[in-house]
Amino acid sequence: MKSVAGWSCSSRLRPAWVMVACLCWPLLHGCAAPRGVGDMGVVIERATGSVEVVETTGKTVLSRVEGLGDLSHASVVYSRDGRFAFVFGRDGGLSKVDLLTGQLAGRVMQAGNSIGGAISQDGRLVAVANYQPGGVRVFDTETLVQVADIPAVDAQGRTSKVVGLEDSTGQRFVFSLFDSDEIWIADLNDPAKPKITQFTGIGSKPYDALISPDGRHYIAGLFGDDGFALLDLWHPEAGVKRILKDYGHGEKRTAVYKMPHLEGWGMTEDLVFLPAMGRHEVLIVDRAEWREVGRVPVVGQPVFVMARPDGRQIWVNFAHPENGKVQVIDVPTRQVIRTLTPGPAVMHMEFTPRGEHVWLSVRDSDRVEVVDTHSFERIATLSATKPSGIFFTFRAHKIGL
Amino acid sequence: MKSVAGWSCSSRLRPAWVMVACLCWPLLHGCAAPRGVGDMGVVIERATGSVEVVETTGKTVLSRVEGLGDLSHASVVYSRDGRFAFVFGRDGGLSKVDLLTGQLAGRVMQAGNSIGGAISQDGRLVAVANYQPGGVRVFDTETLVQVADIPAVDAQGRTSKVVGLEDSTGQRFVFSLFDSDEIWIADLNDPAKPKITQFTGIGSKPYDALISPDGRHYIAGLFGDDGFALLDLWHPEAGVKRILKDYGHGEKRTAVYKMPHLEGWGMTEDLVFLPAMGRHEVLIVDRAEWREVGRVPVVGQPVFVMARPDGRQIWVNFAHPENGKVQVIDVPTRQVIRTLTPGPAVMHMEFTPRGEHVWLSVRDSDRVEVVDTHSFERIATLSATKPSGIFFTFRAHKIGL
Numbered sequence: 168m169k170s171v172a173g174w175s176c177s178s179r180l181r182p183a184w185v186m187v188a189c190l191c192w193p194l195l196h197g198c199a200a201p202r203g204v205g206d207m208g209v210v211i212e213r214a215t216g217s218v219e220v221v222e223t224t225g226k227t228v229l230s231r232v233e234g235l236g237d238l239s240h241a242s243v244v245y246s247r248d249g250r251f252a253f254v255f256g257r258d259g260g261l262s263k264v265d266l267l268t269g270q271l272a273g274r275v276m277q278a279g280n281s282i283g284g285a286i287s288q289d290g291r292l293v294a295v296a297n298y299q300p301g302g303v304r305v306f307d308t309e310t311l312v313q314v315a316d317i318p319a320v321d322a323q324g325r326t327s328k329v330v331g332l333e334d335s336t337g338q339r340f341v342f343s344l345f346d347s348d349e350i351w352i353a354d355l356n357d358p359a360k361p362k363i364t365q366f367t368g369i370g371s372k373p374y375d376a377l378i379s380p381d382g383r384h385y386i387a388g389l390f391g392d393d394g395f396a397l398l399d400l401w402h403p404e405a406g407v408k409r410i411l412k413d414y415g416h417g418e419k420r421t422a423v424y425k426m427p428h429l430e431g432w433g434m435t436e437d438l439v440f441l442p443a444m445g446r447h448e449v450l451i452v453d454r455a456e457w458r459e460v461g462r463v464p465v466v467g468q469p470v471f472v473m474a475r476p477d478g479r480q481i482w483v484n485f486a487h488p489e490n491g492k493v494q495v496i497d498v499p500t501r502q503v504i505r506t507l508t509p510g511p512a513v514m515h516m517e518f519t520p521r522g523e524h525v526w527l528s529v530r531d532s533d534r535v536e537v538v539d540t541h542s543f544e545r546i547a548t549l550s551a552t553k554p555s556g557i558f559f560t561f562r563a564h565k566i567g568l
Numbered sequence: 569m570k571s572v573a574g575w576s577c578s579s580r581l582r583p584a585w586v587m588v589a590c591l592c593w594p595l596l597h598g599c600a601a602p603r604g605v606g607d608m609g610v611v612i613e614r615a616t617g618s619v620e621v622v623e624t625t626g627k628t629v630l631s632r633v634e635g636l637g638d639l640s641h642a643s644v645v646y647s648r649d650g651r652f653a654f655v656f657g658r659d660g661g662l663s664k665v666d667l668l669t670g671q672l673a674g675r676v677m678q679a680g681n682s683i684g685g686a687i688s689q690d691g692r693l694v695a696v697a698n699y700q701p702g703g704v705r706v707f708d709t710e711t712l713v714q715v716a717d718i719p720a721v722d723a724q725g726r727t728s729k730v731v732g733l734e735d736s737t738g739q740r741f742v743f744s745l746f747d748s749d750e751i752w753i754a755d756l757n758d759p760a761k762p763k764i765t766q767f768t769g770i771g772s773k774p775y776d777a778l779i780s781p782d783g784r785h786y787i788a789g790l791f792g793d794d795g796f797a798l799l800d801l802w803h804p805e806a807g808v809k810r811i812l813k814d815y816g817h818g819e820k821r822t823a824v825y826k827m828p829h830l831e832g833w834g835m836t837e838d839l840v841f842l843p844a845m846g847r848h849e850v851l852i853v854d855r856a857e858w859r860e861v862g863r864v865p866v867v868g869q870p871v872f873v874m875a876r877p878d879g880r881q882i883w884v885n886f887a888h889p890e891n892g893k894v895q896v897i898d899v900p901t902r903q904v905i906r907t908l909t910p911g912p913a914v915m916h917m918e919f920t921p922r923g924e925h926v927w928l929s930v931r932d933s934d935r936v937e938v939v940d941t942h943s944f945e946r947i948a949t950l951s952a953t954k955p956s957g958i959f960f961t962f963r964a965h966k967i968g969l
Binding site: 201202203204205206207222223224245246247248249250251265266267268288289290336337379380381382383401435436437454455476477478479499519520521522523541560561563564565566 | 602603604605606607608623624625646647648649650651652666667668669689690691737738780781782783784802836837838855856877878879880900920921922923924942961962964965966967
């Protein structure tokens with residue numbers, strides 16, 4: 168037996184030991200093998216407070232991460248390197264998931280009830296929109312230490328639920344105050360001193376919002392008024408304008424079975440497709456003039472209205488009782504060209520970044536279906552427990568996602 | 569000394585052995601530590617046939633990969649997981665660089681002289697445009713085994729140099745034949761039987777091309793004719809149209825010091841900014857009607873004309889003798905708002921995907937400068953040997969990049 172510099176072992180056994188330790192390495196460091204995160208993502212498992220880590224090349228589940236609290240409503244943004252998913256839970260929990268190790272890298276209970284969040288342009292700050300106690304809280308993405316607290320209090324001293332929180336350029340976040348009909352811009356260049364710009368009287372009860380892929384146009388849906396509120400972030404001095412006033416969901420109010428989601432990115436190069444609240448219609452809006460240029464009849468009340476990345480198709484899912492269907496609108500003809508029935512309760516859709524496939528979460532059959540967007544054929548099925556949102560890492564590179 | 573199942577070692581020494589093997593692991597597997605590739609990229613070192621692997625969060629060089637041949641003209645596309653850079657060299661070499669291990673993962677000499685390449689929508693195929701012997705060759709991204717050969721031979725039997733090779737949706741590649749004035753679409757859904765659609769007489773000497781971010785509009789620049797050739801891939805049956813005929817670089821032909829690059833993505837939501845050949849101007853084109861709506865005077869002959877990802881600014885670099893300058897055009901006012909002098913021979917620019925920073929390669933001072941696009945301040949400097957192209961991994965997720 169040889170002893171060299173304090174290390175002692177039978178030399179003929181070294182290869183075996185190296186093998187053992189190599190097998191241990193992944194356990195110690197969570198590095199099964201080097202892998203690119205560009206084709207990875209997470210699937211929210213809403214009932215179990217867990218996420219599946221998935222990859223879109225082989226279309227497989229890589230790991231499951233548990234302990235994320237109440238994910239009955241959840242959304243996700245990504246760190247700029249695509250490795251970490253920041254998961255915003257319904258219970259106010261902010262969880263940081265490491266996709267490479269399949270482990271929870273951090274978690275804070277930052278409020279009592281939250282609705283979503285956003286990440287700053289430089290990737291250093293993650294902001295969370297809260298229902299309870301309202302307002303926005305901002306955290307360091309590295310440490311999850313709170314760096315700013317922005318209570319949403321109007322001139323009358325009322326606090327408000329915050330919805331439609333989006334990131335724009337210049338370390339700005341934009342969000343809407345549901346209870347006081349306001350839109351705020353928070354400039355976080357100095358997180359210790361957020362600069363707030365407030366727009367009041369923007370319309371009754373903003374319920375969600377989207378921002379254009381260039382970070383310029385912020386559009387809030389109004390639950391209590393007709394039309395949408397539009398803010399041009401290149402010209403905030405021009406104020407908030409009301410658009411699509413002729414779209415009056417109030418004129419013939421129907422029961423709304425599920426609030427539509429606006430952050431669905433139904434934007435093509437020159438049009439935006441929006442879910443009509445409580446109607447079986449998708450609105451088509453010209454992006455140059457922000458006026459309605461058409462409507463597409465669909466099978467139910469739309470929830471997510473999402474553009475395939477090339478803008479040639481719009482995919483729509485629906486509220487109960489039509490939530491087992493997905494319809495595909497052809498953009499050039501503005502017609503529904505396909506109705507799919509992936510299974511009971513299709514909760515969300517996520518396109519691969521170049522748009523060849525779409526992943527559909529089918530909650531009540533505990534499956535995720537992968538569909539080819541050209542042939543409409545199902546090309547893979549993954550198991551998941553009550554899946555809802557699906558979020559791929561390409562979002563790391565997109566303003567407003 | 570204990571012996572268990574053939575493994576034998578002093579148990580008190582195990583931790584040390586684990587440590588040794590853990591230190592060895594990175595050497596064996598090139599896994600320094602798990603890391604996301606989303607903030608990584610490569611810088612071409614043109615004179616030494618090498619690339620630097622860089623990351624944009626800490627703004628550092630992680631490794632250098634050598635042995636890539638003649639990179640005096642080089643471009644890069646990424647695997648769908650963002651881990652592998654496919655580098656197209658001037659000498660016909662196609663190299664596959666592993667960003668995580670900092671090693672060459674494969675290399676083939678696929679032709680005698682090549683000009684660039686593209687990757688298919690599904691990430692399985694990489695295509696290379698060749699000057700010598702002309703045509704396009706297609707390779708499996710996993711193995712670099714050739715799967716298709718598309719000679720560029722016109723009706724008269726002449727072979728042609730191929731330029732402006734771009735990927736679109738549906739496993740299609742689009743490219744131009746410099747010597748026979750054609751544009752071809754190659755549908756590679758079945759790589760064994762590429763389906764070719766040819767458009768002839770598209771204008772004299774197409775020299776480069778770009779495709780819109782949605783993969784719909786292919787625009788080739790013409791060296792021997794006025795205007796540009798436009799193909800709408802949603803309506804290929806409509807054929808190739810000539811646009812911007814009033815832009816006559818031929819009317820007052822000046823010496824062209826360096827061919828402009830069109831693949832520079834000077835596209836905002838509704839405009840495209842194009843380098844005017846041989847003129848000190850940037851052309852502004854309306855994307856709805858494809859007509860010129862203005863020109864911006866600049867300090868020299870533009871080479872790359874690139875939009876900041878939010879479309880608010882256009883950055884331009886120049887041919888000799890103004891190649892030490894970079895100008896920034898403000899999109900709303902269409903004015904040059906800043907002239908930067910980063911150093912001698914600014915070869916390329918690459919924005920971080922959300923646009924907060926731009927990386928500039930300054931060849932003759934062997935530096936890469938990182939500039940804040942809001943303040944225009946230099947925030948970091950990296951050393952590189954005769955740097956030219958800079959390519960970040962977010963390109964993995966973009967049609968046409």
